[in-house]
Amino acid sequence: MEETGRTTHTLAALMELRKRILNGDFPGGTRLFEVPLAETLQISRTPIREAMSRLAEEGLLDRLTNGGFVVRSFTLADVLDAIELRGVLEGTAARLAAERSATPAGLERLNHVLLQLDACFGRDANEVDFEAYPNLNAQFHTLLVTLSGSAVLQREIERATRLPFASPSAFLSGRTNIDVFRQSLHVAQEQHRALAAAIASREGTRAEFIAREHARIARRNLEYVMLENPELIISVPGLALLNS
Amino acid sequence: MEETGRTTHTLAALMELRKRILNGDFPGGTRLFEVPLAETLQISRTPIREAMSRLAEEGLLDRLTNGGFVVRSFTLADVLDAIELRGVLEGTAARLAAERSATPAGLERLNHVLLQLDACFGRDANEVDFEAYPNLNAQFHTLLVTLSGSAVLQREIERATRLPFASPSAFLSGRTNIDVFRQSLHVAQEQHRALAAAIASREGTRAEFIAREHARIARRNLEYVMLENPELIISVPGLALLNS
DNA sequence: ATCCGGATGAATGTATACATGGTTCATTAT
DNA sequence: ATAATGAACCATGTATACATTCATCCGGAT
Numbered sequence: 167m168e169e170t171g172r173t174t175h176t177l178a179a180l181m182e183l184r185k186r187i188l189n190g191d192f193p194g195g196t197r198l199f200e201v202p203l204a205e206t207l208q209i210s211r212t213p214i215r216e217a218m219s220r221l222a223e224e225g226l227l228d229r230l231t232n233g234g235f236v237v238r239s240f241t242l243a244d245v246l247d248a249i250e251l252r253g254v255l256e257g258t259a260a261r262l263a264a265e266r267s268a269t270p271a272g273l274e275r276l277n278h279v280l281l282q283l284d285a286c287f288g289r290d291a292n293e294v295d296f297e298a299y300p301n302l303n304a305q306f307h308t309l310l311v312t313l314s315g316s317a318v319l320q321r322e323i324e325r326a327t328r329l330p331f332a333s334p335s336a337f338l339s340g341r342t343n344i345d346v347f348r349q350s351l352h353v354a355q356e357q358h359r360a361l362a363a364a365i366a367s368r369e370g371t372r373a374e375f376i377a378r379e380h381a382r383i384a385r386r387n388l389e390y391v392m393l394e395n396p397e398l399i400i401s402v403p404g405l406a407l408l409n410s
Numbered sequence: 411m412e413e414t415g416r417t418t419h420t421l422a423a424l425m426e427l428r429k430r431i432l433n434g435d436f437p438g439g440t441r442l443f444e445v446p447l448a449e450t451l452q453i454s455r456t457p458i459r460e461a462m463s464r465l466a467e468e469g470l471l472d473r474l475t476n477g478g479f480v481v482r483s484f485t486l487a488d489v490l491d492a493i494e495l496r497g498v499l500e501g502t503a504a505r506l507a508a509e510r511s512a513t514p515a516g517l518e519r520l521n522h523v524l525l526q527l528d529a530c531f532g533r534d535a536n537e538v539d540f541e542a543y544p545n546l547n548a549q550f551h552t553l554l555v556t557l558s559g560s561a562v563l564q565r566e567i568e569r570a571t572r573l574p575f576a577s578p579s580a581f582l583s584g585r586t587n588i589d590v591f592r593q594s595l596h597v598a599q600e601q602h603r604a605l606a607a608a609i610a611s612r613e614g615t616r617a618e619f620i621a622r623e624h625a626r627i628a629r630r631n632l633e634y635v636m637l638e639n640p641e642l643i644i645s646v647p648g649l650a651l652l653n654s
Numbered sequence: 655a656t657c658c659g660g661a662t663g664a665a666t667g668t669a670t671a672c673a674t675g676g677t678t679c680a681t682t683a684t
Numbered sequence: 685a686t687a688a689t690g691a692a693c694c695a696t697g698t699a700t701a702c703a704t705t706c707a708t709c710c711g712g713a714t
Contacts, residue, residue: 172705174667199695210669215696219460223467225565232676233696247562251502258498318491321469322570416675418697443665454699459666476706477666 175209179217182207187226187237188330190406194239198227224328240331240408242392246385248332253381255323256307256334259314260373264365267315276313276362279306283355294348300338306358307334310377313365330404337387339403346390350383357383419453423461426451431470431481432574434650438483442471468572484575484652486636490629492576497625499567500551500578503558504617508609511559520557520606523550527599538592544582550602551578554621557609574648581631583647590634594627601627 183203186192198218200211207214218235221227227235263272283302286295311320327333337347357380364373391398391405399405427447430436442462444455451458462479465471471479507516527546530539555564571577581591601624608617635642635649643649 174704176667201695211696212668212670216459216463216667219463219467223463244562247560251563251566254498254502258495316491318488319495322495322566325569326566418674420697445665455666456698456700460697 175213176216179203179207179209179213180220183217183221184224184226187221188404188407190400190408192237194237194407194409196237197230198235198237225325226329237407242388242408245331245388245405245408248326248329249381249384249388251326252323252332252334252384253378255319255326256310256381257374257377259311259316259319259323260361260365260377261370262316262319263310263313264368264370264373268313268365268368272309272313273362273366276306276309276365279309280358280362283358287352287355292345292348294351296338296348299351300335303338303354304335310361331388331402333403334381334384336384336402336404339401344398347387350387354380354383419457420460420464423447423451423453423457424464427461427465428468428470431465432648432651434644434652436481438481438651438653440481441474442479442481469569470573481651486632486652489575489632489649489652492570492573493625493628493632496567496570496576496578496628497622499563499570500554500625501618501621503555503560503563503567504605504609504621505614506560506563507554507557508612508614508617512557512609512612516553516557517606517610520550520553520609523553524602524606527602531596531599536589536592538595540582540592543595544579547582547598548579554605575632575646577647578625578628580628580646580648583645588642591631594631598624598627 183198192198200214200218203214204211218227222229222235226238228238229235279302283299283306286299286302288294311323314320330336337350357376361373361376361380364370364376388402388405391402399408427442436442444458444462447458448455462471466473466479470482472482473479523546527543527550530543530546532538555567558564574580581594601620605617605620605624608614608620632646632649635646643652
């Protein structure tokens with residue numbers, strides 16, 4: 167997200183606090199005080215304030231009425247809604263791509279990514295290249311949004327997607343390479359194909375609803391983790407922040 | 411939005427800068443420098459920085475890679491997209507209200523606002539209480555979002571709606587009380603009624619698409635202003651910021 | 655002539671001292 | 685005993701001096 171090279175205290179604090187919040191170090195609702203944080207991170211209050219301001223922008227912190235910040239609380243229902251919201255927004259992107267903007271060149275690029283994704287699957291249903299898939303999947307979703315041709319929509323999708331558990335890659339980290347998720351990828355890839363086809367034939371409504379359904383794979387994976395395999399919670403980016 | 415009473419320099423700067431940006435004092439793309447602004451507003455750089463940070467959160471400023479802020483540029487297409495986005499989000503709120511959450515008590519409140527809105531119309535088609543309507547309309551839209559039962563969605567709608575020209579009240583300011591807009595209110599009110607009915611009968615899809623179409627009234631009004639009556643641009647909140 | 659390198663200046667980044675405001679607790683007056 | 689008052693503390697708000705960084709330009713060497 168940010169450059170790893172030369173950095174400022176603000177960026178260091180931003181990344182460190184983000185990491186700790188997503189790691190669940192601060193339960194939702196915890197108030198973050200400037201002075202102790204400044205002492206902990208060995209910097210002054212100024213960059214701390216700036217970093218917290220940006221974390222509020224990202225949706226990880228809430229501002230209190232009379233100053234100060236608290237860690238935002240997320241329930242399971244909130245995460246499900248965030249995923250549903252992503253589905254709605256990506257669905258809109260897909261619809262707009264179909265209705266307005268998709269050019270032959272753009273469709274070509276989409277199909278190119280699609281073929282690379284296809285190449286991730288082996289003959290055995292359980293054989294998936296879990297190294298290459300996540301990055302290509304991210305490319306596909308980014309490209310989809312680009313093809314919508316709407317800068318406003320792109321911005322809002324990037325925003326909504328900044329909460330890690332709402333990202334299209336939420337269940338694709340290396341640590342969640344388990345059978346259930348791996349098998350869901352076959353369904354996901356079929357949806358990718360259908361999405362590209364719908365956009366190519368200008369079927370806006372079809373594209374919109376395939377994208378929504380596509381996001382619901384994440385919903386199913388989330389429900390699986392929470393209800394049937396809670397020890398995986400720490401493996402999914404941001405889920406440690408849950409409940410409070 | 412903020413309290414008008416006791417205030418801090420940060421809030422004063424926030425409101426003043428917001429006012430100037432929406433007033434078109436800074437063309438889109440203008441970089442805002444801390445030092446001159448601090449001199450202009452007679453305060454130090456610290457609250458200026460804080461205010462700009464919040465304006466970036468509101469979507470009125472963009473952060474530059476290496477520090478600093480520029481006024482965000484909006485084209486007509488961007489504003490149209492922002493309106494379409496609001497339609498999609500309010501549509502989702504309406505659908506969720508229908509599918510999940512609408513209680514008899516909630517529907518009761520919605521119908522109550524609906525009746526008050528009805529009372530704004532006289533027997534003559536051109537006779538509308540332009541004093542009472544905007545506030546009631548805002549109430550209706552707020553209530554709709556509440557009925558969705560989704561805090562996440564509510565938050566994002568409030569965000570998307572903070573750009574004044576994307577707000578459901580964009581064309582309802584006292585200064586835009588002209589025939590074309592006044593007449594669109596009859597259509598709008600019919601859509602309000604249909605929306606409430608669809609939610610009450612759990613017709614999620616119907617509710618969703620009525621809400622989308624409802625937002626498109628704003629689109630039509632905007633196109634009317636831009637193409638046929640440009641001198642009205644300054645009357646619509648935020649539109650002065652356009653084009654760049 | 656061109657390219658490299660350091661000086662210069664303008665802008666943001668950072669630390670810190672001090673101001674302010676709100677909350678809590680103790681003290682006093684009723 | 686209770687309510688009002690105020691003092692002390694704690695947290696954020698603000699000003700300001702200084703640091704840093706990036707871009708630009710000028711000068712000199714090749």
